[in-house]
Amino acid sequence: MFYWTELKNRINRFNLKFPDEREREYRDFYYESSYITTRFAYLILAFIYGFFGYLDSVVAQQHFDLFISIRIIVVVMLLMVFFYSYSENFRKHWQTLIFVTYFLGAVGIILMLVMMPEVVVYSSGLILVFLAGSVLIKLRFLAFSIASWLVIIIYIICGFVWNVNSSIILSNSFFFIGAIIISMIAAYRTELFNRDNFDLYLQIAKKNAQIEQANKNLESKVIERTKLLRDRNEELKEEVKRRIIIEKELIEAKEKAEESDKLKSAFLANMSHEIRTPMNGILGFANLLHEAESEEEFNEFVSAIINSGEHLLNLINDIIDLSKIEAGILKIEKSEFELNRLTKEIFEMFSVNSYVVNKNLKLSYKDSLPDDNCLIYTDRVRLKQIMINIVNNACKYTDEGSVDFYYEIRGNSLYFAVKDTGIGIPEESQNVIFDRFMQASNGRTSGRESTGLGLSITKTYLNLMGGSISVKSKVGEGSEFSFILPDIFKTA
Secondary structure, three states, X not given: OHHXXXXXXXXXXXXXXXXXXXXXXXXXXXXXXXXXXXXXXXXXXXXXXXXXXXXXXXXXXXXXXHHHHHHHHHHHHHHHHHHHOOOOOHHHHHHHHHHHHHXXXXXXXXXXXXXXXXXXXXXXXXXXXXXXXXXXXXXXXXXXXXXXXXXXXXXXXXXXXXOOOHHHHHHHHHHHHHHHHHHHHHHHHHHXXXXXXXXXXXXXXXXXXXXXXXXXXXXXXXXXHXXXXXXXXXXXXXXXXXXXXXXXXXXXXXXXXXXXXXXXXXXXXXXXXXXXXXXXXXXXXXXXXXXXXXXXXXXXXXXXXXXXXXXXXXXXXXXXXXXXXXXXXXXXXXXXXXXXXXXXXXXXXXXXXXXXXXXXXXXXXXXXXXXXXXXXXXXXXXXXXXXXXXXXXXXXXXXXXXXXXXXXXXXXXXXXXXXEOOOOOOHHHOOOOOOOOOOOOOHHHOOOOOOOOHHHHHHHHHHHOOOEEEEEEEOOOEEEEEEEEOOOOOOO
16 A cells, blocks of 8 residues: 555556656656667567468458558558667657557558458457557557557447448457457556656665765765874884884895705795785784774775785795696696787786776787787696786886886797886896895885795796796886797697
């Protein structure tokens, strides 16, 4: 009872119209949602209306010429409306055109019916027209009802004019009236349902606007929480300073080490700290989620947890790759794939990378390949990881400016290069950055998350695949990493 009371206040239940500006909005919505369906419906109806002309040659041979002329006129009219639907003016007149085509199509069947009253197929054809009007061509309820009752009146008049047996007229009229009533109920319920859903959609949109306004009112609280976060950031800075001291101590211990076991020990100590840092971040911000006072604050904590989780995952992946290399189980599995598609994937992935987005870096790539279907034959997984490691390294150590990568085919080899405007690498460090657990000795690299494994793993992969990697860099100006991978084409 409550539902119908509310519905009565929103929609006129007789003509199914909104009492305010929502009517115009609904008509625009109804057109957009029904446009494609209506166009295809006209094609289908044109086909069916014309196809049934075959029955005329069987059951109405004496009127075949007249009947086929009626069908041609109606089919041409339907197709004209279909092609007119591509016009921008179709929106203004589409319901009128639907009304006219529906009415004329029904009248055409009536003419056939009164000339051949004893043939049941034409009565069935009129029923199909009623169903098409109420379901397929999206004619609104009121227009459908008016057109349908006019069709019945015309049928009765034509029946008497053509001296059709009154019993046939009476029985068919009851049959048609029943079909119209059922179709009207269906059309009424369908339009009522659509309008009610549209009204609910508008109400939801209004509530969302209210929520957005309420969120703006919470801005003052966000500012207060921001001050609190600044205080906590100061504490984190102190922790970062302590971390720098520890990292320096690890680097000194690593440089003094002469054996591989000592290097591994230094690495394990460093990795333990690297793992604890994101884990502490995850646990710390997870606890803060309970204290979140706004949606923005909640999302900020969740984002911090995600970033820490991603860093932890990268650490684990480096360890797994290193273990495979140490165990000698790393295998190169070649396959044929599109190089351009792979590099496009790399570009799209780094377009949303946190380093690129947060530092507003300009990321670009270009190729010198003749087409977008350059097939190469090598290990796709390892090649993708090599590219990701080099591009990620460039983005990580570039605070502003750009990161550009390009590639070309040189004979039977792939040449790939990444150029950045980052902090650069000291000349004395360029010979050791590809060694395990080593980073460039540059004070500006402090505070950047790294295990010292990425470039080492990259070089190992390239060596296994028969390639080589090199670097050109100048402190303060940037770096350019490049590699050459031979034998990239499949031989017969």
